[in-house]
Amino acid sequence: MTTINIDGSLGEGGGQVLRSSLSLSMITGQPFRIEKIRAKRAKPGLMRQHLTCVRAAAEICGAKVEGAELKSQELSFVPGKVKTGEYSFAVGTAGSTSLVFQTVFLPLLLADGESIVQFEGGTHNSKAPSFDYISEVFMPVVRRMGAEAELELVRAGFYPAGQGQFVAEIGSVDSLKPIELLRRGGLKSRLAVAGLCNLEERIGKRELSELSKVLDLNLKEMNVHHYEGAAGAGNVLSMAYEFDELTEIFTGFGEKGVTAEFVAKQVAKEAARYAKEEAPVGDYLADQLLLPFALVGGGRFRTLALSQHFLTNKDIIEKFLDVEIETTRESRLSWLVEIKTK
Structure with a gap:
């Protein structure tokens, strides 16, 4: 070959x-x-x-x-x-476990037999999708396409300590089916979560207070979550929108020298941008959906923008697969992405 x-x-x-x-x-x-x-x-x-x-x-x-x-x-x-089975992969630092998961997930899913895979390293990393994003945003979409997989967070791992862990149980499917994500559907819920690891609760409360000023959240839509058993200190702030058709999450990370209010303002800016538009798929999810959609050889979705990651992924996919990924700009913040077999 x-x-x-x-x-x-x-x-x-x-x-x-x-x-x-x-x-x-x-x-x-x-x-x-x-x-x-x-x-x-x-x-x-x-x-x-x-x-x-x-x-x-x-x-x-x-x-x-x-x-x-x-x-x-x-x-x-x-x-x-590709051989299914039990595997364990450790990054060895706070490097992203989610990116390792995404590398092996679809190959194992489309192979014969079930797999149980343990990932160790960073689970909440500012330069990669967090575990929560993979679990609550990406996975529900690929399950609609026919994927069988469950993820469990064993221990959170933040930068720089890492030492987080999650387990993926991946089933086996012959193929995925095409779907369309053209509309969000009705808004079912909003939830802001300030995740803390070995940090004082007041930090999370400050973040949520600032986030609420912009997004007008009520008390039921805000929660402080403490990660138990994790190494080092860490803070992640997420804003989730659950619609009939999908869930989107916007995430920010606390860092030394950065105020809780600044972290919240950055998350609020991204979330507000998404909330006022109609396209269902956010920038990051659009990039992640390209590969499963291309493997099906069909499907359509609407997204707010085409990131450089998206365009790069598109170019690589078209080198390996006999598909055409068409993008059509419908408005300033709405692109239609359509995958077709050549």
């Missing part, structure tokens, strides 16, 4: 190029070679969490890999057959 050559500096030039290539290679059986890995990042090449993605992919499909080492900017990957 012909090796697909990939320029790692394509589009946003980050780890997305590598992760999508790994997933698609395992699913299609097509080998690939990538150069200029993360070329547009301040620290180019494979970092620990990217290396974990490579090693996880190689383990579940018995791949032949060259260049799998820290700071490497070139990698070749020749996949074997």
